[in-house]
Amino acid sequence: MNQNLKVAILGTGNLGMAIAEGLLKSKTVAPPDLFVTRRKVELLDSFRRKKVNVLTDNKKAAAQANIVFLTVKPHQAENVLEEIKPALKAGQQVIISAVTGFSMEKIIAITGKNIPVVRIMPNTAVAIGESITCMSVAPGFDAEGEKVEKLLSSLGRTLRIREELMEASTVLGACGVAFALRFLRALTQGGIEIGFSAETAQYIAAQTMRGAAGLILENGQHPEKEIDKVTTPMGVTISGLNEMEHNGFSSSLIKGLVTSYTKISSMKAKN
Ligand SMILES: NC(=O)c1ccc[n+]([C@@H]2O[C@H](COP(=O)([O-])OP(=O)(O)OC[C@H]3O[C@@H](n4cnc5c(N)ncnc54)[C@H](OP(=O)(O)O)[C@@H]3O)[C@@H](O)[C@H]2O)c1
Numbered sequence: 001m002n003q004n005l006k007v008a009i010l011g012t013g014n015l016g017m018a019i020a021e022g023l024l025k026s027k028t029v030a031p032p033d034l035f036v037t038r039r040k041v042e043l044l045d046s047f048r049r050k051k052v053n054v055l056t057d058n059k060k061a062a063a064q065a066n067i068v069f070l071t072v073k074p075h076q077a078e079n080v081l082e083e084i085k086p087a088l089k090a091g092q093q094v095i096i097s098a099v100t101g102f103s104m105e106k107i108i109a110i111t112g113k114n115i116p117v118v119r120i121m122p123n124t125a126v127a128i129g130e131s132i133t134c135m136s137v138a139p140g141f142d143a144e145g146e147k148v149e150k151l152l153s154s155l156g157r158t159l160r161i162r163e164e165l166m167e168a169s170t171v172l173g174a175c176g177v178a179f180a181l182r183f184l185r186a187l188t189q190g191g192i193e194i195g196f197s198a199e200t201a202q203y204i205a206a207q208t209m210r211g212a213a214g215l216i217l218e219n220g221q222h223p224e225k226e227i228d229k230v231t232t233p234m235g236v237t238i239s240g241l242n243e244m245e246h247n248g249f250s251s252s253l254i255k256g257l258v259t260s261y262t263k264i265s266s267m268k269a270k271n
Pocket of ligand 1: 010012013015040056071073076080098099121124
């Protein structure tokens with residue numbers, strides 16, 4: 001645990017809570033060095049019980065931290081940044097924003113050029129240290145970027161990307177959790193129909209997904225190579241797989257992803 005690390009999470013909703021849980025679970029930050037905010041603080045009682053500082057005052061939280069996560073909704077970001085601006089000290093703090101569609105340029109326009117800004121796109125698996133967190137660092141802040149990357153690596157894997165790809169990373173990595181879980185749910189429903197209890201079907205399906213992803217991440221294989229190993233000629237797997245494809249399996253996933261991307265791009269254009 002880094003004794004000097006003090007972290008504020010401004011807007012502790014779904015993502016903010018997942019980040020807080022991940023930081024605590026990995027012992028990256030001690031509970032008394034973590035400051036979490038939202039307006040309905042009663043919803044953060046579980047953190048209070050763990051001796052985390054729970055506040056409504058964003059400025060107070062930011063003033064005590066050297067790492068300030070911003071995890072509010074896009075329409076709330078400007079107000080929160082204006083609120084904390086007087087508490088920001090150049091050379092002592094870094095802002096890490098996970099706010100979708102809110103550019104580093106916009107943040108710097110509010111906070112000034114001397115406060116380092118890093119934009120990130122994690123997913124809710126930060127809570128268990130299994131996120132893929134894509135990140136972009138504002139020009140001129142490479143050293144701070146490296147420190148942030150080290151911190152984020154306690155929440156899963158990190159990947160540096162160009163800021164223009166942030167919306168694409170939102171769809172693939174963050175929305176991707178929902179896409180993957182709906183796939184898991186469908187596998188489970190199929191498993192129930194062929195004889196397993198819901199609980200057992202879900203367990204088999206989830207571990208199968210984890211194992212399949214592990215084969216790709218650990219061996220660096222192309223998915224089709226692994227699929228070829230499972231599909232015996234005239235066998236059971238290929239019959240099911242082809243039936244899924246006849247019904248638009250890959251096509252429907254790609255179309256869904258592109259629909260989400262079209263939507264996020266139109267939202268960005270309106271901002
Ligand atoms: N969920 C994900 O998987 C994910 C992944 C990557 C990025 N993101 C991005 O992260 C951001 C948050 O998403 P989310 O899903 O976590 O949304 P969320 O659950 O609505 O969280 C936002 C939180 O901000 C709090 N808030 C609003 N105004 C505030 C203020 N003035 N001061 C302090 N807290 C305030 C809200 O709580 P109160 O109403 O109690 O104040 C709410 O809990 C969004 O920009 C989203 O696009 C989300």
